[in-house]
Amino acid sequence: MTKRERIDPDVLHRGAQVAVISGLARGDDVYDLMAAAAPNHVPGQFSPDVALLELAVTALDLACPPGAEPLEYEGLREHYLPEVRFRGRVEHRNSQYALYAAACLRGGLQPDLLSDAGWWQTPLWQYAVYALVIYSRAAAEPSPFRSRRSLGGSPRGITLIFRTTASPADQHGEATA
Numbered sequence: 001m002t003k004r005e006r007i008d009p010d011v012l013h014r015g016a017q018v019a020v021i022s023g024l025a026r027g028d029d030v031y032d033l034m035a036a037a038a039p040n041h042v043p044g045q046f047s048p049d050v051a052l053l054e055l056a057v058t059a060l061d062l063a064c065p066p067g068a069e070p071l072e073y074e075g076l077r078e079h080y081l082p083e084v085r086f087r088g089r090v091e092h093r094n095s096q097y098a099l100y101a102a103a104c105l106r107g108g109l110q111p112d113l114l115s116d117a118g119w120w121q122t123p124l125w126q127y128a129v130y131a132l133v134i135y136s137r138a139a140a141e142p143s144p145f146r147s148r149r150s151l152g153g154s155p156r157g158i159t160l161i162f163r164t165t166a167s168p169a170d171q172h173g174e175a176t177a
Contacts, residue, residue, distance in 0.1 A: 009046050016040035016048035017055055020129065030084060030133050037129060049113055052128035056102035059135035071138055073099070080137040081130060094120060098127035099134065 019036035028036070040048045064071050077086065077095060086092045094117070101111045101124075117124040 007042055007045055012040045012042065012046045012048065013051040016051040016125070020052060020055060020132065024132075024136060030081065030129065033129050033133065034126060037125060041123060041125060047123055047125055049117070049124040049128055052125050052132055053098070053102050053105055053113075056098070056128055056131040056135050057106045059132055059139050060102055060106050062139035063135050064138075076134060076138075077130075080134040084130060091122075094122065094124070094127045095130055098124065098131040102128075102131050102135065 016037050019040065020033050023033045023036045037048055037052060040046070040051070060071075076099070077084075086095050097117065101113065101116075104111050113124060
């Protein structure tokens with residue numbers, strides 16, 4: 001009988017975040033980001049749901065800083081993630097849940113991820129990647145409220161870098177989250 005190798009969930013948590021952030025920095029598409037996060041999903045032991053939702057929260061912080069107009073939910077997926085077609089009520093609801101879960105976490109409300117999404121056929125972490133890409137693209141879009149994105153030191157210890165075309169003086173928006 002072989003003994004199962006013990007996997008440190010903190011290593012997988014950070015590994016998922018690093019893999020996806022690295023892909024975002026390289027300009028990888030959403031499918032490459034999904035493939036980068038996949039090795040950190042160990043069925044029955046660890047799912048990177050929270051790790052990726054934390055990144056989505058950071059991106060939402062950048063997309064909608066205090067004092068800025070809130071993002072409109074209607075058309076959000078279609079505008080910022082046009083390459084993905086959500087088919088049927090289940091896929092629409094699951095992607096909506098990931099967007100809402102990140103917003104809840106940002107606002108201080110801890111959603112019951114295991115009860116709400118633990119039984120899904122497609123794991124929540126995949127929809128969390130979609131939420132991260134949507135909020136990242138919203139943050140990178142030129143806007144009067146988004147010309148400079150800096151959150152200072154965040155307890156999450158995550159750095160996101162966005163390239164924009166807002167102006168030559170502000171070619172690189174950088175934030176530490």
